[in-house]
Amino acid sequence: MAKALTPDFFFERHPGKAAGIAFELESILYSGQSDYQKVDILQTKNYGRVMLLDEVIMLTSFDEFVYHEMITHVPLSVHPNPRQVLTIGGGDGGTLREVVKHPSVERAVLAEIDQKVLDVSREYFPEIASGLDHPKSELQIGDALDYIQDQENQFDVILSDSTDPIGPAVGLFEQPFYRNVYNALTTNGIFVAQSESPFWDPEIVKSIHENLTAIFPVVRFYTAFIPTYPSGMWSFVFASKGLDPLKNMRHDATATFQESLKYYAPDVHHAAFTLPQFFKNLIR
Amino acid sequence: MAKALTPDFFFERHPGKAAGIAFELESILYSGQSDYQKVDILQTKNYGRVMLLDEVIMLTSFDEFVYHEMITHVPLSVHPNPRQVLTIGGGDGGTLREVVKHPSVERAVLAEIDQKVLDVSREYFPEIASGLDHPKSELQIGDALDYIQDQENQFDVILSDSTDPIGPAVGLFEQPFYRNVYNALTTNGIFVAQSESPFWDPEIVKSIHENLTAIFPVVRFYTAFIPTYPSGMWSFVFASKGLDPLKNMRHDATATFQESLKYYAPDVHHAAFTLPQFFKNLIR
Numbered sequence: 314m315a316k317a318l319t320p321d322f323f324f325e326r327h328p329g330k331a332a333g334i335a336f337e338l339e340s341i342l343y344s345g346q347s348d349y350q351k352v353d354i355l356q357t358k359n360y361g362r363v364m365l366l367d368e369v370i371m372l373t374s375f376d377e378f379v380y381h382e383m384i385t386h387v388p389l390s391v392h393p394n395p396r397q398v399l400t401i402g403g404g405d406g407g408t409l410r411e412v413v414k415h416p417s418v419e420r421a422v423l424a425e426i427d428q429k430v431l432d433v434s435r436e437y438f439p440e441i442a443s444g445l446d447h448p449k450s451e452l453q454i455g456d457a458l459d460y461i462q463d464q465e466n467q468f469d470v471i472l473s474d475s476t477d478p479i480g481p482a483v484g485l486f487e488q489p490f491y492r493n494v495y496n497a498l499t500t501n502g503i504f505v506a507q508s509e510s511p512f513w514d515p516e517i518v519k520s521i522h523e524n525l526t527a528i529f530p531v532v533r534f535y536t537a538f539i540p541t542y543p544s545g546m547w548s549f550v551f552a553s554k555g556l557d558p559l560k561n562m563r564h565d566a567t568a569t570f571q572e573s574l575k576y577y578a579p580d581v582h583h584a585a586f587t588l589p590q591f592f593k594n595l596i597r
Numbered sequence: 598m599a600k601a602l603t604p605d606f607f608f609e610r611h612p613g614k615a616a617g618i619a620f621e622l623e624s625i626l627y628s629g630q631s632d633y634q635k636v637d638i639l640q641t642k643n644y645g646r647v648m649l650l651d652e653v654i655m656l657t658s659f660d661e662f663v664y665h666e667m668i669t670h671v672p673l674s675v676h677p678n679p680r681q682v683l684t685i686g687g688g689d690g691g692t693l694r695e696v697v698k699h700p701s702v703e704r705a706v707l708a709e710i711d712q713k714v715l716d717v718s719r720e721y722f723p724e725i726a727s728g729l730d731h732p733k734s735e736l737q738i739g740d741a742l743d744y745i746q747d748q749e750n751q752f753d754v755i756l757s758d759s760t761d762p763i764g765p766a767v768g769l770f771e772q773p774f775y776r777n778v779y780n781a782l783t784t785n786g787i788f789v790a791q792s793e794s795p796f797w798d799p800e801i802v803k804s805i806h807e808n809l810t811a812i813f814p815v816v817r818f819y820t821a822f823i824p825t826y827p828s829g830m831w832s833f834v835f836a837s838k839g840l841d842p843l844k845n846m847r848h849d850a851t852a853t854f855q856e857s858l859k860y861y862a863p864d865v866h867h868a869a870f871t872l873p874q875f876f877k878n879l880i881r
Contacts, residue, residue: 318602318608318619324602324619330643331620331621331641331642331643332618332619332620332621332641332642332643332644333618333619333620334616334617334618334619335602335608335610335616335617335618335619336615336616336617337615337616357615357616358615358616359614359615359616360616376796379873512660512822512824513824536822538796538820538822538828538829538830538873539829540796540797540828540829540830544822544824544829545822545823545824545828545829545830546822546824546829574874575873575874575875575878576873576874576875577873577874578873578874578877580871581871581872581873581874583868583871584867584868584869584871585868587864587865587867587868588865589663589822589859589860589861589862589865590858590859590860590861590862590865591859591860593862594859
């Protein structure tokens with residue numbers, strides 16, 4: 314019954330679980346160790362190029378557009394005039410690539426701990442890394458937990474484009490960090506974070522909800538289909554000082570570049586906040 | 598780099614692809630061959646019990662609720678008074694379990710080719726198979742392609758709960774079958790079919806769209822998160838003789854049993870028809 318993988322297959326066992334996804338490798342383009350993590354770039358048959366950090370899939374050229382469009386355009390279509398935007402993590406540049414599309418954005422800061430991620434992205438994912446070298450972009454290489462402590466009333470939107478809450482990223486899912494985010498935001502500020510899978514890690518989603526509702530008056534989850542993340546059902550959390558993700562939405566926010574988008578659209582924004590019953594029950 | 602699976606892991610290589618999902622086995626509960634296909638029932642760590650047909654995942658106790666609720670309650674909440682409902686395939690009984698919940702339903706026919714699927718479902722998935730033995734249910738063991746030819750103006754709703762369009766089910770995705778479905782439907786009739794993944798098999802989705810629009814005046818796709826199907830993004834197609842899946846929706850259709858549902862709700866019904874841009878482009 315059990316069918317072994319051939320040596321040409323890579324198996325990503327989802328962290329802490331007895332299941333995962335597997336795919337055929339064409340070649341290993343890069344394999345190295347940074348100061349923080351193991352970094353691998355794979356060429357695959359069905360998923361294009363894949364970036365692994367500590368053997369966990371971070372992005373694939375097959376479906377990266379979903380994650381990067383949905384983490385960015387939802388909050389930037391709600392804030393009335395987002396000028397300063399901070400991205401935490403996201404060293405690959407995909408989130409910046411989407412942030413700088415918004416005409417109102419003047420300054421797009423990236424706070425990423427690992428220079429190596431930027432380097433390999435520039436080399437192996439030029440169409441993703443393009444955001445890194447945009448004139449609006451400002452790169453802060455270092456620990457985002459430190460960076461954000463010194464910011465006050467500075468950013469209109471803060472995006473947490475982090476790894477899973479294990480290892481170095483665990484602090485990015487806790488109340489002290491959320492409090493610093495709150496302080497770093499301007500009056501109308503919005504915070505959006507990738508918030509794992511409600512199918513796969515319901516307890517993490519619950520804990521994110523509890524930690525954020527202790528600090529922000531508005532906390533709402535939304536979802537997107539991301540095939541190469543555990544379960545394919547990914548969630549994001551929207552937290553703000555008052556703006557509502559649906560009532561305050563600007564339907565024309567992406568109009569000037571809508572043609573470049575493959576997932577996000579104003580109707581998709583709206584529908585993404587409708588959660589299946591089991592997800593509603595989880596955060597009730 | 599390539600990490601082999603241990604003998605305790607089962608790897609489902611998605612049909613025709615160089616990728617798939619893998620999960621740890623606790624035990625193999627049943628393994629046999631019917632007249633039509635290989636049938637296996639596995640006990641797994643993360644997905645509960647799993648039914649394989651020809652080594653492809655049909656259902657898991659982890660996420661079967663999504664598929665069965667979404668294939669059923671969408672059309673049955675649009676038809677104003679669904680009394681006679683035909684399910685094609687679906688020998689496990691999960692779709693029938695949901696169909697018979699609707700108070701208006703008087704007769705729920707199942708046309709399934711393989712008696713073995715009913716037998717193993719009754720033994721290993723009693724909570725799914727319960728629909729098979731409901732007083733409203735009528736079991737027709739045989740080829741649905743033959744059964745439907747003799748039906749005219751008979752069913753208010755027809756559900757195609759089929760396997761993938763390879764092997765025996767291929768005829769269930771072609772125009773001659775869709776024409777027979779049209780004839781078997783009553784004046785207000787609705788047809789819903791599982792229609793594969795737009796991420797994973799865009800060409801199949803396109804072909805289903807073309808074949809159905811040649812026959813039905815209303816054809817609309819909707820989606821659901823199903824972790825154990827390829828890509829986790831699954832689609833269903835809604836085709837009708839005139840009823841619109843949103844404008845004609847009865848918001849109270851599931852009210853008497855809404856508490857039993859873990860995915861479907863009226864707002865979920867509505868949101869499910871909003872397709873990401875790449876899916877809209879696919880069927881433009």
